[in-house]
Amino acid sequence: MLLLKRYFSRGNVIGQDLVGQRIKNVRRQRGFSQAQLAHPELSDSYVSLIESGKRTPTPAVLELLAEKLDCSLTYLINGVTAEQMEEIELALRYARLALDNGEVAEARARYAELLDDSGLVGLPQVRQDAEYGLALATHACGDLEAAIALLDGLRRRPSAAMAPERHVSVAIALSRSYRESGDLLQAVRVAEDILGGAVRPVWSEGLIELGTALLAAYAERGDLLRAHQFGAELLAAAELVGTPRATVLALWAEAIVAAETGRLDEAVSLANKALAIYSENGDSRGIAGLRIDYAQILLMARPAEVAACRDMLIRVESELQESSIGATFKMKCAHHLARAELMLGHPERAREHIQSVLNMIEDMPKELQTEARLLAGETMAELDLSEEASRQLTAVADLLEQAPPTRQAAHWWLSAAQVLERIDEPARSVDAYQRALACVGL
Structure with a gap:
């Protein structure tokens, strides 16, 4: 049936x-x-x-x-026969699992293999699922141009060929991809095409998530007043939707904007509320991810509480080791632990954590690779291992050469410049400072 x-x-x-x-x-x-x-x-x-x-x-x-x-x-x-259908659905589940676990290169290969199967001709919904999965995996691999092409192709499908929920999901992913590629005009336009009309559709969890993508694009282009105003609107909309997930999405997005605008205490308060709600209503994977991201905000907003934050991360790390949660979560946790130990003046301990990060770095998204190698360079500089620090920063430069000129890229170049200055590489440091300025149009 x-x-x-x-x-x-x-x-x-x-x-x-x-x-x-x-x-x-x-x-x-x-x-x-x-x-x-x-x-x-x-x-x-x-x-x-x-x-x-x-x-x-x-x-x-x-x-x-x-x-x-x-x-x-x-x-x-x-x-297709019933047996072939079972094989296709199993292959789709394995591809989704690989993507969820952060094995993005494998997920991309599995989705591409599925789409090469001629058996999908008579399975439009399954083919659409595979195309959407391939787009997400391609985005996670850092191939933003290819991801945008895939997502834009899906977005232009006739409305009769795609459920409204999928249209919203595609718009979310497309807006994020445009933002990460530096095309903030398109990032805003894709989301506003749905949310900014004269008659806005009835708010739902999906539209709240699309709203968070729009909020991030406003913040990235420096339109912080609009971001603050829309963040308040999004929180009010989440209350109307009335689900825990909608509330958490809106709270967390507003926390990020608050942190970006220097309202650090407010950022921690909003993140606290989101974590409290999700801890009661979310799944273990989502709770772990939120706690790890919460630690990142704490490290930035309340450096005086770094020891307590480190202890929380150690507990999260222990829980992750006993679970089947994917490598991305474990890598992020180890990364923040390294940062915390560095802030506490324990570079040797930081080195242990950052080494575990580097062991997991292969096939991870380019953004995570960049952040990990930057922290590795900073750690090695703290330990007076200038040659190793220089090697890590060379890898950072190679990654940033491929990245779009965004505010985030500017921040990474600036961090690299500061470490290069510490290890007495003035020429490379000046070049990194210049690249940071170029990323923000100066």
């Missing part, structure tokens, strides 16, 4: 001509005429119309024809 519901759901009826062609092919393989297949329940003219794609068979007729043709309903609807 689920299979039939999918066939008659929005966007799938467009394949009715393929269904008719498959019925025709199997009928001929079985040596039946149209009249023989139809008798006694149907008319041969009705079968002819189905085979030509001019009539959509009802669920009951599809089941009847599958039985009379001695073939699976799955094959008539999708063009």
Whole structure:
């Protein structure tokens, strides 16, 4: 019955001509005429119309024809056998799992392999899921140009071919990709096309998340007044939606904006509220991720509390070791632990943590690689290991050469310049300072 519901759901009826062609092919393989297949329940003219794609068979007729043709309903609807369908769905689950666990290169390869499967021709919804997954994995790999092309292709699909929720999800990912690529005009436009119309759609969790992407784009382009105003609007909208996730999304987005604008105590207060709500209502993976990100805000906002923050991260790290949560969470936790130990004046301990980060760095998103190698360079400089520090900063420069000129890139170049200055590489330091200025148009 689920299979039939999918066939008659929005966007799938467009394949009715393929269904008719498959019925025709199997009928001929079985040596039946149209009249023989139809008798006694149907008319041969009705079968002819189905085979030509001019009539959509009802669920009951599809089941009847599958039985009379001695073939699976799955094959008539999708063009694949039940066994093939199970293999496709299993492959899709493995690709999703790889993406969720931070194994982004593997996820990208799995989704691409799925899309090369000709069996997806008659599975528009599955193909769309795979295309969306490939776009997310491509984005996570740092290939923003390819991710934007994939997402923009999905966004331009006819509305009848995609559920409204998927349209919103695609817009979220596309806005984020444009923002990270430095195209803030498009990042704002994609989100405002949905949220900024004369008649705004009814708020939902998906639209709240799209709102957080828009908020981030406002903040990135330096439109902090608009970001602050929209953040308040987003919090009010989240209250109307009334779900824990909507509230957490809005609180967390506003916390990031507060931190960006120097309102550090407010940022911690907002993050505290988000964490408290999510700890009662969220899943273990999400709670772990939020606690790790919360630690990042604490380290920035309240350096005097770094010891307590370090202890919290040690507890989170212990919990992560006993779980199947992916490498991305573990890498971020180790990264913040290294930062905390460095702030506490324990560079040797920081080195242990940053080494574990570097051991996990392969195939991670470019943003995480950049931050990890910057911290590694800073740690080695603190330990007077200038040669190793220089090597890490060379890797940082190579990564930033490929990055768009955003405010975040400017911050990374500035951090690299400061470390290079400490290890007595003045020429490279000056170059890094100049690149930081260039990223903000100076």
